[in-house]
Amino acid sequence: MQQMIVDNYRDRESEEFLAALKADFIKAGMEHHACISDRWQHHAVGVERILNHLTILEKYLGRPPKEIRVLDLGCASGAASLAFALRGYGQVVGLDPVMAPLGLRLAKARAAGRNMTIDLTQGDGCQLPYQSAHFDFCFCDWVIEHVPAQRRLITEIHRVLAPGGVLYAATNNRLWPREAHSGLWFVSWLPHHWAGRVAALFNRCSDAMSWDVWLLTYWQLTKLVRRSGFEVVATHQDIFCGNRRWSASLLHVIRYLGLSEDAFMPNLYLVARKLLE
Numbered sequence: 662m663q664q665m666i667v668d669n670y671r672d673r674e675s676e677e678f679l680a681a682l683k684a685d686f687i688k689a690g691m692e693h694h695a696c697i698s699d700r701w702q703h704h705a706v707g708v709e710r711i712l713n714h715l716t717i718l719e720k721y722l723g724r725p726p727k728e729i730r731v732l733d734l735g736c737a738s739g740a741a742s743l744a745f746a747l748r749g750y751g752q753v754v755g756l757d758p759v760m761a762p763l764g765l766r767l768a769k770a771r772a773a774g775r776n777m778t779i780d781l782t783q784g785d786g787c788q789l790p791y792q793s794a795h796f797d798f799c800f801c802d803w804v805i806e807h808v809p810a811q812r813r814l815i816t817e818i819h820r821v822l823a824p825g826g827v828l829y830a831a832t833n834n835r836l837w838p839r840e841a842h843s844g845l846w847f848v849s850w851l852p853h854h855w856a857g858r859v860a861a862l863f864n865r866c867s868d869a870m871s872w873d874v875w876l877l878t879y880w881q882l883t884k885l886v887r888r889s890g891f892e893v894v895a896t897h898q899d900i901f902c903g904n905r906r907w908s909a910s911l912l913h914v915i916r917y918l919g920l921s922e923d924a925f926m927p928n929l930y931l932v933a934r935k936l937l938e
Contacts, residue, residue: 678771679705682738685767707740708747711802715748717900721827721932722798726750729797732821734786735804739768739779745800746777754780754796756789787813794823801830805882806842807873815889819935828891828933835876837927842874849876879924882931891933896923900930 682704722729726748733741736755745753760766760783768781784790787810799818808814818828833841833849840848840856843865848856857872866872877885883893915925923929 678767681767681770704738704740707738708744711741711744712747715744718829718932721829721894721934723825724797730754730795731798731800732756732789732791732796732818734799734801734818735807736768736781737764739765739771739781741800741802742768742779742781743772743775743777746772746775746779750798752780753778754782754791756782756784756786758783758785787817789817789821791821793820794826796821797823797826799826799828801828803831803833805830806832806876809875811875811877811885812889815885815891819890822935824935824937826935828886828931828935830882830886830929830931830933832882832929833876834925834927834929835878835881836925839927840874840876841927849874877929879921879929882929886931886933890936892936893931893933895930895932897926897928897930898922900932 719726726745727750729750730752731745731750731754733739733745733753733755736742736757739755742753742755755765755768757764757768765781765783768779772779772781782790786804786808799822801818805811805814815828822828835849837849839846843860843863845859845863845865848859851859853872853875854869856874857866857869860866860872861869879896883896886893911926915922
């Protein structure tokens with residue numbers, strides 16, 4: 662059934678959306694970016710990727726999708742919101758701070774004409790415009806690394822989730838040598854202001870002040886989530902590997918050295934549950 666949903670969606674992806682996505686990459690000056698292939702893939706086949714993720718994540722939700730109110734926090738071009746709608750979630754809300762590029766304008770264009778009920782809203786993740794305990798699931802996919810006030814973000818997610826609600830967060834690992842947004846080696850190991858200067862020097866951002874990447878280590882992420890009132894119920898080892906083409910060899914080296922698999926993979930994945938009050 663899940664593979665059929667993925668195949669059906671692949672057939673329905675519109676040429677209009679892909680053309681708009683390409684136009685926004687050009688408008689943002691990213692068509693020659695070192696990581697353009699990864700970024701294009703992230704947006705262009707994001708629905709398929711997230712539908713596949715949900716086959717794993719839904720076991721942590723404890724209820725059928727139709728009974729779950731989901732917040733797609735940092736929805737960008739709307740891939741996750743569309744995936745949730747395809748899966749039949751009871752309420753789908755997508756929030757992003759920008760309209761364009763690669764923001765809500767594309768998300769709304771993507772959903773248009775598909776007869777999908779998705780509430781796409783512009784807003785600030787650190788000041789969510791929703792009542793407390795409203796959602797059952799918050800999907801925070803590659804968002805937290807772009808928020809300087811990370812404790813405030815997680816606190817707001819905790820507020821809008823019902824007791825027992827689930828948070829899924831994915832982000833890049835600060836300890837991984839090659840920084841994914843810039844494609845530069847060891848930039849993530851530098852203090853933020855120095856990282857911005859190096860990224861600007863290699864034309865990976867317009868200037869040092871525009872560098873909007875605040876990466877976390879595994880220990881920082883789990884500590885942040887626990888301090889905000891969540892229980893961590895799953896991490897990388899329980900969920901899935903980032904890049905399966907080389908993850909087996911990498912895992913072998915990590916285990917041989919006696920290192921933590923969760924702490925030294927390129928990406929961090931976490932499922933947490935809001936503690937019952």
